[in-house]
Amino acid sequence: MHRARKRFGQNFLHDAGIIDRIVGSIAPKPGQHMVEIGPGRGALTEPLLEATGGELDVVELDRDLIPILKTQFFRHENLRIHEADALTFDFNTLVTDDRPLRLVGNLPYNISTPLMFHLLDYSDHIHDMHFMLQKEVVQRLCAAPGDNAYGRLGIMIQYYCEARYLFTVPPGAFAPPPKVESAIVRLNPRTTIEYPADDPDKLAVVVRTAFNQRRKTLRNNLKPLMSAEAIESLGLNPGERAENLSIRDFVMLANHLSRTESSA
Ligand SMILES: C[S@@+](CC[C@H](N)C(=O)[O-])C[C@H]1O[C@@H](n2cnc3c(N)ncnc32)[C@H](O)[C@@H]1O
Numbered sequence: 001m002h003r004a005r006k007r008f009g010q011n012f013l014h015d016a017g018i019i020d021r022i023v024g025s026i027a028p029k030p031g032q033h034m035v036e037i038g039p040g041r042g043a044l045t046e047p048l049l050e051a052t053g054g055e056l057d058v059v060e061l062d063r064d065l066i067p068i069l070k071t072q073f074f075r076h077e078n079l080r081i082h083e084a085d086a087l088t089f090d091f092n093t094l095v096t097d098d099r100p101l102r103l104v105g106n107l108p109y110n111i112s113t114p115l116m117f118h119l120l121d122y123s124d125h126i127h128d129m130h131f132m133l134q135k136e137v138v139q140r141l142c143a144a145p146g147d148n149a150y151g152r153l154g155i156m157i158q159y160y161c162e163a164r165y166l167f168t169v170p171p172g173a174f175a176p177p178p179k180v181e182s183a184i185v186r187l188n189p190r191t192t193i194e195y196p197a198d199d200p201d202k203l204a205v206v207v208r209t210a211f212n213q214r215r216k217t218l219r220n221n222l223k224p225l226m227s228a229e230a231i232e233s234l235g236l237n238p239g240e241r242a243e244n245l246s247i248r249d250f251v252m253l254a255n256h257l258s259r260t261e262s263s264a
Contacts, residue, residue, distance in 0.1 A: 002041065004176055008062050009108020013043040013132075015173035022184060023047040025166050026104055026130045033057075035094060037086045037105035037115070040065060042072050044104060045079075054078045057094050059086045086115055091122040100127035109134045109178075113153065116187075120160050123189035130166075130186050138165055138183035150243050151214075155207050159200070159247055161187040195251040203254040210242035210250070217241060225257055 004010040013019055022044065028034050030053040039045040039058040049056050055078040060066060066083050073079050082089065086105075094101060103126060107115060112133045119129065133141075136149070141157050142165040143150035157163055166184040171177035197203040205225070212221045219228045219238035228238035234252045236245070 002064055002068055005062065009038075009110055010040060010062070011106075011174040011176060011178045012040050013106055013173060014175045018169055018173040019043055019047060021167065022130070022132070023051065025184060025186070026102070028052050028102065031099075032102055033094070033097075033099040034102050034104060035059070035091070037103065038107060039069060039081075040106070042069060044106060045069070045073065048104065049073065049076055049079060056080070057082065059084050059089050061085050087111055087118055091119065092125065095125045101125055102127050103129040104131075105129075106132040109137070112137060116157060120157075120189075123160055126189050128186060128188045129161075130184060132169060132182050132184055134178075135168055135181040135183040138185045141165075141185050141187075145244055145246050147243075151211055152207050155247055155250060156204060157187065159193065159197075159203065159251075161189050163187050195248045197251045197254045198258040199254070202258045203250060206254045206257060207242075207250050210245070210253070214243065215241070218245075222253070226253070226260070230256060230260070 004012060028048055028051040030051070032052060033055070034048055034052050035057045036045055036048060037059050039060050045056065045058060054076050057080045058069070059082045060069065061084065063083055066081060069081055091101065101122070103119065112131065119126065137153070139149040140151060140153045142163045143154040154163070164186045166186055169182040169184065171179070171181065209225055210218060210221050217239050218231055218236065218241070221242065222231065231238040231253070234256055236249055236252070
């Protein structure tokens with residue numbers, strides 16, 4: 001018998017109603033290229049295989065789960081089991097035709113943020129991603145300017161993806177139950193970025209610096225990068241706080257930084 005491992009963030013789904021609701025929101029169809037990250041003991045794998053007509057890629061790190069999955073799904077010859085760390089896995093190796101990937105995962109909470117950033121590298125090949133995450137993380141991913149949860153994570157992810165909070169999942173849906181509530185998020189990589197940054201790395205720097213001390217103004221937080229006059233010249237109020245700026249505002253600040261640095 002496989003014992004749930006804390007190290008791998010193993011909280012297995014066992015509530016049939018919640019599993020149905022998750023798969024219903026994903027709405028997988030035959031012929032689509034679904035990929036599940038962290039299949040665990042197969043709670044989502046089974047209905048995903050059923051919906052796609054038997055084709056699925058899964059990426060699982062815990063090597064003790066691999067033989068269990070192989071035994072459980074031995075009839076499914078189009079289930080491809082990859083024993084790998086999703087954080088370093090090259091998702092391009094799964095792209096073998098013109099079908100975009102649809103990613104699904106009840107993710108270990110400790111890897112969720114780095115994993116989402118890793119997956120952004122493949123966004124050209126991804127149609128959508130549905131993840132179960134800690135509720136607070138989903139709130140941050142989907143937050144709008146002015147929300148308490150609005151900050152670095154939401155801005156950087158929403159720059160690349162549309163993010164939607166689908167629903168909350170209580171701890172009792174898992175065995176063992178986690179200490180916190182969870183939620184399902186849908187991320188759709190944008191086909192075109194409305195306000196592109198000249199250099200996305202500069203956008204990351206500006207956002208990080210602007211939120212350095214949340215209660216402080218742009219004038220104060222951005223001092224190491226630009227003057228209050230420069231902020232004003234972009235039509236922004238230096239007395240404003242970062243939490244009230246739109247993604248477009250951050251892009252303007254980042255582009256100002258790239259342009260002044262390249263002309264210096
Ligand atoms: C929260 S459990 C979910 C299991 C199953 N999908 C479910 O819903 O019951 C997370 C799963 O991700 C796996 N995992 C943890 N870290 C991983 C990583 N870096 N790469 C791939 N899988 C990982 C764990 O072993 C576990 O099976």
